[in-house]
Amino acid sequence: MSSREDEALAHAAVTALTGQLALAPKPGLPDPRDLDARTTRVDHCALRWSAKALVPGLAAMAAAARRTGEPTPGLRTELGAIGRCTEHSVGLAGGGHRGALWALGLLVAAAALNPGTTGWEVAATAKRIARHPDKRAPRRPSRGSSVSAKYGAAGARGEARAGFPHVRRALDALAAARKAGATEAQARLDALLTVMSTLQDTELLYTAGPLGLRHVQAGARGVLEAGGTSTTAGATALARFDEDLRTRAWSPRGSAGLLAGALFLDSLPLRAGDSLPLQAGSPARTA
Incomplete structure (x- = not known):
């Protein structure tokens, strides 16, 4: 693999992230509707702009x-150092995407280790990288790790060390929705809701507590049980769920980052000359 392929993987990951941002309506999460709202327009523009700062x-x-060449402890430490520098750059560009950077960074590194392999194989390699400790990580616990310890949630680290099970569930949901005839945007929304329905989102635990987390999980399941976003009943349930979360100001950000990871894996394998991943609304992948 050359620097050209490294750049292609990075751009594919960022395209997956901006594709996630382009979906609407996303319950409790930033989406293009924010561009029409005076209070959130700047925030959403900043998220779209700062996503591009992840590429280097x-x-x-x-x-x-x-x-x-291998998922070694040294590689894990180097990825951590690069990630912290990238967080600083993203902060200067507008901020956000910390959770997505964690997931996408591991998955991009795993894809580079195994060029030409499938998303599932990349997730397995990412697990092997994540199981090593980052010996140079700051000793002060992050908010996510503190919440994980308080409530016994897996958190971002647990998700990675388990081989990104929610990313793999999202990949299955994407495939099932496409096969059922959903549009690409509907398939991606169903994948997001699939993640949201079971993920122990530490951001939600911090802002809403265990009862709030269960409320969000139940709301996501309700949309899927109504038939998903491609059905009339599911679309109605989604609208109610979206209004509910926006009223409560609850944001399931962890689910959004994992959806971006799934969209990145869905674009693999990348080959020389391949186009970048599809944007929301594009026809489903056929390969």
């Missing part, structure tokens, strides 16, 4: 993995 860091992670 993600390309560096791919290059580090390619150079190392």
Whole structure:
């Protein structure tokens, strides 16, 4: 793999992230409707702009993995250092995407280690990277790790060390919705709701507590049980769920980051000359 492929992986990951941002309506999450609202327009524009600031860091992670050649403790430490530098750059560009950077960084590195493989195989390799500790990580616990310890939630680290089970569930949901005739946007929304229905989202636990988390999980399940977003009943349930979360100001951000990871894996394998992943609303992948 060359620097050209490293750049392609990084751009594919960022395209997956901006594709996630382009979906609507996303319950409790930033989406294009915010561009029409005076109070949230700047925030949503910042998220779209700062997503592009991830490219250099993600390309560096791919290059580090390619150079190392194996999911070693040293690679894990190097990825952590690159990630912290990238967080700083993203902060200067507007902020956000911390959870997505964690997931996408590991998945991009794993894809660089195994060029030409499927999303499921990449997730398995990411698990092997994540099981190593980052020996240079700050000793002060993050908010996510503190919430994980308080409530016994897996959190972002647990998700990675388990091989991204919710990313894999989202991939299954994408395939099932496409097969059933859903549009690409509907398939992606169903995948998001699938993640949301079971994920122990530490952001939600922090803002809403265990009862709030269960409320959000139940709301997501309700949309899926109504038939998903491609049905009239499911679309109605989604609208109610979206209004509910926006009224409560609850944001399931962890689910959004994992959906971006799933969309990235869905674009694999990338080959020389491949186009980047499809945007929401494009026809479903056929390969």
